[in-house]
Each structure stands twice: as structure tokens, then as C-alpha cells.
Amino acid sequence: MFDLVGFGANGWGPALLRAALMTFALSAVGFLSGVALGALACFARLSGDRFARGAAFAYGALFRGVPDLLTIYLLYFGGSVALTTIGGWFGARGFIGLPGFATGVVALGVISGAYQAEVYRGAFLAIHRGELEAARAYGMSGLTMLRRVVAPQTLRYAIPGLGNVWQLVLKDSALVSVIGLVELMRQAQIGAGSTREPFIFFCAAAALYLVIAATTGALFRRVERVSRRGLRMA
Amino acid sequence: MKVFGKIASIAALALSTLAFSSAAQSQDKPTAITIATEGAYAPWNFTGPDGKAAGFEIDLANDLCARMKIKCTIVIQDWDGLIPGLTAGKFDVIMASMFITDKRLKVINFSRPYAIDPSTFAVSKTSPLAKSDLTGKFNLNDEAAAEPVIDKMKPLLKGTVVGVQAATTNQQFLKKYFDGVVDIREYKTTQEHDLDLAAGRVDALFAQSTALAATLSKPEYASYTVAGPQFLGGVFGRGTGAGMRKSDTALLGMFNGAIAAAMADGTIKRLSMKWLKTDVTPPQ
Amino acid sequence: MDVGFLVDTLSQLMRGVPLTLELAATSVSLGFILALALALALETRRRFIVWPIRGYVATFRGTPLLVQIFLIYYGLGQFRPAIQALGLWGFFRAPFWCAILALTLNTAAYGAEIIRGGFQSVPHGQIEAARACGMSRLLAYRRIILPIALRQALPSYGNEIILMIKGTSLTSIITLLEITGIAQQIISQTYRAVEVFACAGAIYLAMNYLVAQLVAVLEYRLSPHLRAPDIETQAAIEGGLH
Numbered sequence: 001m002f003d004l005v006g007f008g009a010n011g012w013g014p015a016l017l018r019a020a021l022m023t024f025a026l027s028a029v030g031f032l033s034g035v036a037l038g039a040l041a042c043f044a045r046l047s048g049d050r051f052a053r054g055a056a057f058a059y060g061a062l063f064r065g066v067p068d069l070l071t072i073y074l075l076y077f078g079g080s081v082a083l084t085t086i087g088g089w090f091g092a093r094g095f096i097g098l099p100g101f102a103t104g105v106v107a108l109g110v111i112s113g114a115y116q117a118e119v120y121r122g123a124f125l126a127i128h129r130g131e132l133e134a135a136r137a138y139g140m141s142g143l144t145m146l147r148r149v150v151a152p153q154t155l156r157y158a159i160p161g162l163g164n165v166w167q168l169v170l171k172d173s174a175l176v177s178v179i180g181l182v183e184l185m186r187q188a189q190i191g192a193g194s195t196r197e198p199f200i201f202f203c204a205a206a207a208l209y210l211v212i213a214a215t216t217g218a219l220f221r222r223v224e225r226v227s228r229r230g231l232r233m234a
Numbered sequence: 235m236k237v238f239g240k241i242a243s244i245a246a247l248a249l250s251t252l253a254f255s256s257a258a259q260s261q262d263k264p265t266a267i268t269i270a271t272e273g274a275y276a277p278w279n280f281t282g283p284d285g286k287a288a289g290f291e292i293d294l295a296n297d298l299c300a301r302m303k304i305k306c307t308i309v310i311q312d313w314d315g316l317i318p319g320l321t322a323g324k325f326d327v328i329m330a331s332m333f334i335t336d337k338r339l340k341v342i343n344f345s346r347p348y349a350i351d352p353s354t355f356a357v358s359k360t361s362p363l364a365k366s367d368l369t370g371k372f373n374l375n376d377e378a379a380a381e382p383v384i385d386k387m388k389p390l391l392k393g394t395v396v397g398v399q400a401a402t403t404n405q406q407f408l409k410k411y412f413d414g415v416v417d418i419r420e421y422k423t424t425q426e427h428d429l430d431l432a433a434g435r436v437d438a439l440f441a442q443s444t445a446l447a448a449t450l451s452k453p454e455y456a457s458y459t460v461a462g463p464q465f466l467g468g469v470f471g472r473g474t475g476a477g478m479r480k481s482d483t484a485l486l487g488m489f490n491g492a493i494a495a496a497m498a499d500g501t502i503k504r505l506s507m508k509w510l511k512t513d514v515t516p517p518q
Numbered sequence: 519m520d521v522g523f524l525v526d527t528l529s530q531l532m533r534g535v536p537l538t539l540e541l542a543a544t545s546v547s548l549g550f551i552l553a554l555a556l557a558l559a560l561e562t563r564r565r566f567i568v569w570p571i572r573g574y575v576a577t578f579r580g581t582p583l584l585v586q587i588f589l590i591y592y593g594l595g596q597f598r599p600a601i602q603a604l605g606l607w608g609f610f611r612a613p614f615w616c617a618i619l620a621l622t623l624n625t626a627a628y629g630a631e632i633i634r635g636g637f638q639s640v641p642h643g644q645i646e647a648a649r650a651c652g653m654s655r656l657l658a659y660r661r662i663i664l665p666i667a668l669r670q671a672l673p674s675y676g677n678e679i680i681l682m683i684k685g686t687s688l689t690s691i692i693t694l695l696e697i698t699g700i701a702q703q704i705i706s707q708t709y710r711a712v713e714v715f716a717c718a719g720a721i722y723l724a725m726n727y728l729v730a731q732l733v734a735v736l737e738y739r740l741s742p743h744l745r746a747p748d749i750e751t752q753a754a755i756e757g758g759l760h
Contacts, residue, residue: 015283065680065726067687074719077315077711080322104742129433174582175688180311182285185584190281192597193274193425196432196454198592204582206589209684213580314702318711341709401706420695420703426592432593435611 009059012191012201019187020208026101026183027173030108031166037109038116045121056117063114068172072107077207079103102174104183112169119161123154156227171214184208263484266305269295269476274423275308277448277509278331281310293327295349297501301492308454314401314425317341320477326485328477331442333403335471341343343480346487347473348502349514352464353404354447355396356431357374365459374407374468381465388415390458390462395419397427397436404440406469424449433459444510473516520713523573527704527717533722534697537592540569541614541686545621546679552622553629555685558659571630583685591692617689633677636671637663660686669740680726687722688717697721 042057063071080097087096098106127150135145177186188205192198240367259411271291273281279289299306311319316328320342331351334344352371357363368387372380392415398405400420408418419436421427431435432454439446446460466473476489496502497515506514522572559567578586592650594601594610603609609615640663651710701718705711738745747755 012283015285026424051531055238061727062723067684067698067722069687070715070719070722073711076713077322077715081712082267085325097322097324123429168593171582174584177584178312180309185582187285188284188585190273190590192429192592193281193423194276194282195454196425196429197427198588199594199596201584202589202593206577206585209581209582209585210577214576216581227593314706315708315711318705321709337707400703421693429592429595433592433598434607435595435613493696 012187012195015191016184016204016208019182020212022182023170023173023184023209026104026181026213027108027170027178028104030173031112031169033105034116034165034169037113038120041113041117042120042124045117046124050075060114060117064118067113067176068107069175071111072104072175072179075107075110076103079106090203100179101179103179104173104181105120107176108169108172111172112165115165115168116162119158119165120154122161123157124150126157127153128166159220159224159227163217163224166216166220167213170209170216174209203233207229264304264326264482264487266307267299267327267485268307268309269299269329270309270311270316271295271328272313272316272317272330272423274313274425275331278422278445279329290505291331293505293509294496294502297496297505298421298462298489298492301495302488304488313399317477320479323479325487326478326482331445331474332472332477334475335403335469335472338471338477342477343482343486344475344477345389345486345491347475348493348496349506349515350466350473350516351442351444351510352439352462352466353407353442353470353512354446354464355391355438355440355462356450357394357461359459361437361461362383362385362393363438364459366390366462368462371464371466373466376467379466380465384411387462388412391416391438391462392417393417393440395436396438396440397421397430398440399424399427403470404442407465408440410469431455444512444514447511474514520753523708523710524713524717526746527714528721530704531697531700531714531718531721534695534700535725536684537694538686538696538725541617541621541689541694542679542683545618545625545686546682548618548740549625549629549682550624550675552626553633556626556630557633557637560630560639575627575630583620583624584688584691586624587617587688589690591616595673613689613692613694617686617694621682621685621689624685625678626680628678631643631673632671632674633667635674636667636669639670669737672733672740674736676730676737678727678735683725683729684722 041056041059044052045060047053083096083098131149131153132145135149140148159209173183174185177189178185180186182190184205188201192201195201240357244330271279271287271288271289273279275345277289279291282288287310295308296308309325311325311330313330316330317338318323320328328342331349332338332344334347338344355363362459366386368383368390370383372383374380382461389475391412395417396408396412397419398421400422405418405420408416412418416438419427419430421430424441427439427441428438428449431439439449443464445461448457450460460497476493478489480485497518502515503513506512556571560571562568590610591613594616598607598610601610644662644666645658648662653661686696687698689696690702693699695703697718701714704714707715746752
């Protein structure tokens with residue numbers, strides 16, 4: 001039974017490992033996109049502008065309230081339509097589409113950005129107000145304050161929450177299989193369908209997900225410990 | 235607001251210049267096209283361990299593209315996303331054992347048929363349908379001949395749980411003629427309903443004869459057999475064709491020419507005997 | 519914007535709401551009971567109990583729900599003869615029960631962690647006071663620890679309920695006709711993917727908003743000690759102090 005997922009002639013081992021790599025790449029790039037989107041949304045949420053705050057709140061509510069499967073489908077089918085329309089405004093003829101990996105990255109980025117915005121918001125609110133006052137009193141410009149005071153501390157408080165969001169992104173990457181991208185879940189389905197041995201394939205997939213989750217989880221805990229150096233907390 | 239507005243407009247601009255994937259332009263003769271297949275429907279189209287598609291339709295697609303002298307890339311797309319994906323421009327042609335039906339013709343165009351394969355039931359060898367002597371090929375366009383045999387099948391199949399692939403003409407056939415008689419279970423792929431037949435979650439399948447023959451040849455299906463009459467026409471349309479967007483008229487003409495040539499010199503017959511073990515060439 | 523089509527789609531999709539709610543409610547309830555049992559078991563701190571539970575929690579939190587659903591439905595279906603011998607095939611044959619099993623096991627793993635976090639957040643002074651009053655462990659858990667822990671866990675658990683409602687959309691992949699399953703059926707007939715999925719998304723959004731509001735109301739009702747006292751009580755307190 002194990003030679004099916006092994007590395008022999010008929011083995012699906014190499015294919016599964018390649019797919020696991022694709023899963024990791026997809027999750028990593030998606031998570032990083034989420035950092036950008038989440039930071040932007042958090043910034044908007046905390047700003048003085050009513051529209052920005054409302055838009056950021058709506059963004060968070062939308063992508064945390066709608067099932068991720070539907071978000072992925074909508075971005076896949078709707079994304080091409082939207083891009084083609086936008087391209088039409090700029091004079092491009094024909095269809096403009098996002099390749100599968102890009103669609104997956106955008107979907108994961110949009111979803112994780114919604115969760116990350118909350119994490120950053122909580123982390124920002126945990127910074128002592130006195131520090132911000134002191135920074136202003138010193139005459140620091142907004143950008144300097146961001147660089148010197150806000151960003152380092154926000155990151156430090158955000159790391160546990162970000163670890164959780166990373167695990168979420170890793171698991172949501174399995175849903176990207178429905179748009180045909182050959183990551184781990186899809187490869188397991190292909191193998192199971194071709195060989196009619198679903199149990200061994202899905203067990204192998206589960207094991208690979210666990211390995212990725214455990215190693216990256218340990219990495220996050222390490223980073224968390226480093227970030228807490230000198231901090232006196234519970 | 236000023237900063238936010240600036241960021242937002244830059245983002246929109248950046249988004250619109252994002253990765254472009256090329257697609258065929260409609261009126262000019264294309265030089266490179268993308269063909270989508272399901273990749274989960276052996277022996278017509280399936281996916282190997284290397285991730286590449288293979289099967290009857292892949293060989294046929296390569297042959298047709300050689301005749302048309304254009305470059306073809308074959309991509310894999312889930313069955314229920316084929317038509318929405320085609321209309322959204324993700325690929326240019328569908329070759330996935332898709333039947334030419336009036337309902338589909340409202341949304342997309344089809345080439346002339348390159349295969350005709352009737353659909354039928356696969357049941358347990360001990361079931362009433364298998365033990366009956368009902369056989370024959372029935373065209374549903376000729377309702378007078380088809381209806382009596384369907385009526386004879388109803389009591390034999392009453393209460394059976396039948397697995398069928400969703401969004402197919404097979405599913406429409408069951409819904410039209412056997413709704414309320416059998417318990418219809420819809421699956422995303424034929425591979426999934428094959429798995430559930432082996433597991434005994436469904437008692438029977440309804441699918442194309444060639445696909446059923448290929449599935450039932452595997453050892454775990456020893457107690458199952460293809461049984462009862464075969465059906466074509468009517469809800470099943472006019473056979474299997476290549477799907478294209480309505481605006482791609484030039485491409486349609488090229489495909490029709492290539493298919494006619496492939497039929498004439500026996501290529502379709504050769505490929506279908508190789509993969510499907512039976513000749514599915516449509517009548518001229 | 520074809521409003522007629524959207525209205526028609528919405529009415530068709532609403533027929534999937536009962537099954538969605540059934541799946542979510544059943545799995546959340548069963549999952550909560552299991553999670554509570556596991557969290558209490560973790561409190562015993564005995565290695566041979568704690569390690570298997572931690573393994574289970576790590577597995578079900580570390581793998582995607584989709585893989586779990588596929589494993590339980592198709593993976594275990596491969597072992598039908600063995601399951602039939604145990605007399606359990608009637609359960610595993612039905613997609614509904616396989617979905618419930620997968621969803622329950624998944625939510626119980628997360629729930630156990632949430633409730634464990636709740637236990638840890640009970641102020642130690644309360645536990646000491648309970649012991650000082652002579653309460654047995656059982657009484658202390660029943661009267662003091664559990665109520666506080668569950669109340670602390672409520673925001674996270676509310677989140678988990680919403681995640682479960684979203685998780686039911688994955689059961690469409692094993693032939694269940696809840697909202698997403700019906701949406702895919704409609705798309706297969708009309709080929710209008712974006713509009714149908716947008717309608718389905720709107721329904722989920724409405725459901726999750728309702729759940730979030732209900733949880734917020736529950737949180738409010740359960741935490742009178744965190745609110746300012748009402749006028750009469752305030753007056754009584756102040757009157758007493760003078």
C-alpha cells in the first residue's frame with residue numbers, strides 16, 4: 001500500500017511532495033499579500049476618515065462572514081470578468097485572466113487580510129497611549145512615529161495572532177483546489193480518483209499538512225519568544 | 235482621506251496592469267489556443283501522476299491542432315466550471331466529452347460532433363434490471379419507441395440509489411424520466427460516484443457506456459455489470475462536440491474542417507478503438 | 519443587473535438554509551459536549567489522558583476540514599466490509615452523518631482549546647476562595663470554575679460557531695444539498711456563476727451577522743458585573759457609603 005505514495009516507478013510520492021511545496025508557496029505568498037491588505041485595512045479602520053473606516057469595517061465583515069469557498073469561486077469566475085472590464089477601459093482587447101496561482105494568492109490574501117486587520121488593530125490598541133503622546137511631544141512626524149514607535153510594537157503584539165492566521169491560510173489553501181490549481185489537496189484527489197485508493201492518499205495529504213503546520217508553528221513560536229525579550233508580561 | 239484615496243487609486247491602476255494570460259482573439263484566425271478538459275473521466279480524459287492530461291480526447295485534440303496548424307495548450311478544469319470558464323475567457327475550447335444540447339447552445343457554440351456514445355445504467359448483477367432482458371439502443375427523439383421501454387424499466391429500478399455526475403445530460407435524463415422512482419445522488423466527478431459504487435453507498439450508476447465499461451473492468455466492480463437499454467438523442471443532444479465561445483467563428487470553422495478530415499481518414503475510429511475499445515465515430 | 523434572476527435565485531437558495539442550520543447546530547452542540555469533556559479531561563493532567571487528547575487536537579487543528587471530510591467519507595468508505603462487520607455501515611453510508619462526524623470532530627478540537635483557555639483565565643483567587651470555603655473539586659467546577667470559564671470563552675466560541683456555519687459549505691462536496699450545493703445546481707443550469715455565488719454569499723453573511731449579534735447579546739446578559747449599575751443600585755450604593 002505504501003508504494004503507491006512512495007517514490008517507485010508508479011509512486012505518487014514525488015507528485016505529492018511537489019504539491020506540498022506548491023501549497024507552502026501559495027500559502028506564503030497569500031499570507032504576505034494579506035499582511036499588506038491587512039495593514040492597509042487596519043490603517044483605514046483607525047483613521048479619522050469616516051468612509052475609510054466604514055470601508056475597512058465592511059471589508060472585514062464581508063470576508064470573515066462569507067465562506068472562504070465562495071470567496072475563492074467568486075474571485076475565480078468574477079475576477080476574469082472584472083479584469084477584462086477594467087482592461088477594456090484601458091483599451092486592451094480580448095480577455096484578461098489571472099493564472100491559477102495568482103487567483104489563489106489574491107483569494108488567500110483577501111481572506112487573511114480581513115483577519116489580519118483585526119489582529120493589527122488589537123495589537124495597535126495594546127500600545128500604551130503614553131508612548132504615542134510622548135512621540136508627538138518630541139515632534140516626531142507621522143511617518144517617523146510609525147517607523148520608530150508604532151510598527152515595532154504592533155508587530156510584537158501581533159505575532160501570536162498572526163501565527164493563528166497563518167494556520168488558517170495554510171488550511172484555506174486546500175480550498176484553492178476547487179479552481180484546479182494542483183496543490184496538495186488536488187493532487188491527493190487526482191491520485192485517489194485515478195487509483196481508487198482514497199484512504200492512503202488523503203492520509204498522506206493530512207500527514208504532509210501536519211508536517212508543514214507543525215514546522216511553521218514551531219517557527220512562529222520561536223519568533224514569538226524572540227520578540228518577547230525584555231518584555232514583562234503574563 | 236487624501237492619503238487613503240491616493241493609495242486606493244494607485245492600487246487600482248496596479249491591479250489593472252497585473253499578470254495577463256493571453257487568449258485567442260475572436261475574429262482573426264488564432265495561432266495558439268488553450269483547450270480545457272476535465273481530466274477526471276477515464277478513458278476520455280484523465281490526469282497522470284505527472285499532472286498532465288491524457289486520454290482519447292487529448293490524443294484527438296493534438297491531432298486536430300496538427301491539422302489546423304496551431305499551437306494548443308491543454309489545461310484541466312473541473313466539470314461544472316467548464317462553461318463559465320469558457321465564457322469568462324479562461325480558455326478557448328472545451329473538449330471534455332461534453333454533449334451538444336440546445337440548452338448549452340444558448341450559451342456557447344459547438345463544433346460538429348466528433349463522437350457519439352450512448353448512456354446506460356450500471357447495476358449489481360443480482361438486481362432486477364440485470365436479470366431482465368431489456369436491451370437495445372433508443373433515440374429519445376423517437377419518444378414513441380423510447381417511452382414504453384422506459385416505463386418497463388421503472389418498476390425494475392424503483393427505490394434504487396443511483397449515482398450520477400452533476401450538471402450533465404445524464405443527470406437531466408434521470409431527473410426527466412426517473413425522478414421520484416430512483417433516489418438520485420449527484421457527484422462532482424464520475425470518479426467520486428465510482429468510489430461510492432464500490433463502497434455501496436449507491437446501488438447503481440448512470441453514465442456513458444464507454445466510461446462505465448472502463449470502470450467496471452476493475453476488480454472491485456466484479457459484482458456489477460452494464461445492463462438495460464442504451465439511450466441517446468433527446469436530452470442527450472447530438473453527440474460530443476468541442477465547445478467554443480459564440481464570438482469565435484473563425485475557430486469554429488477551423489475545428490469543423492479538422493474534425494471532418496479526422497473522420498474521413500479514420501483517425502477518430504483508430505483513436506477510439508485504442509482508448510474506448512469501441513468505435514464512437516458519429517455517422518456522416 | 520437582472521433583479522428577477524437574483525430574486526429567483528435567492529428563493530431557491532433559501533431552501534438550503536434548513537439543512538445548513540441543521541448541520542451547523544448539530545455539529546456545534548455535539549462538538550461542544552465533546553470539547554467540554556476533553557477540556558475537563560485535560561485538567562486531570564495525567565499523561566496517558568493528556569497526550570492522546572493533545573494528539574487529536576493537533577491533528578484536527580493542523581489539517582484542513584476538507585481533507586477531514588474526504589477522509590471520513592471516501593477514505594473510510596474503502597473499508598466498508600470492516601465497518602459493516604462492526605454494524606456501523608448504516609451510519610457511514612449516509613453523507614449527512616459523515617458530514618456531522620467530520621464537522622463535530624473538527625469543532626471539538628478547536629472548542630477544547632478554547633475552553634481550556636477559558637479555564638486558564640479563571641482568576642486564581644476565585645479558585646482559592648472556593649477551596650477555602652470547603653468546596654469539593656466537583657462543586658468548585660460546577661459553581662465557580664465552569665461558569666466563569668465558559669463566559670470568558672464566549673467571544674472565541676461565538677467565532678467558532680461562525681466558522682462552523684462557513685464550514686458547512688464544504689459539505690456540498692459530498693453530495694449534500696445545503697446552500698452551496700443548491701448554488702452549484704443552479705449554476706449548472708444557468709451558467710451564471712458570479713450572480714449565484716454572490717447571492718449565496720449574501721445569505722451566509724446574513725446568517726453570520728445574526729449569530730454574531732446573538733452572541734453579543736448573550737455576552738452582555740452574562741456580564742452584569744462589567745456594566746455600570748442601574749440608577750437605583752447606584753443610588754443605594756452611594757447612599758450606603760455616605
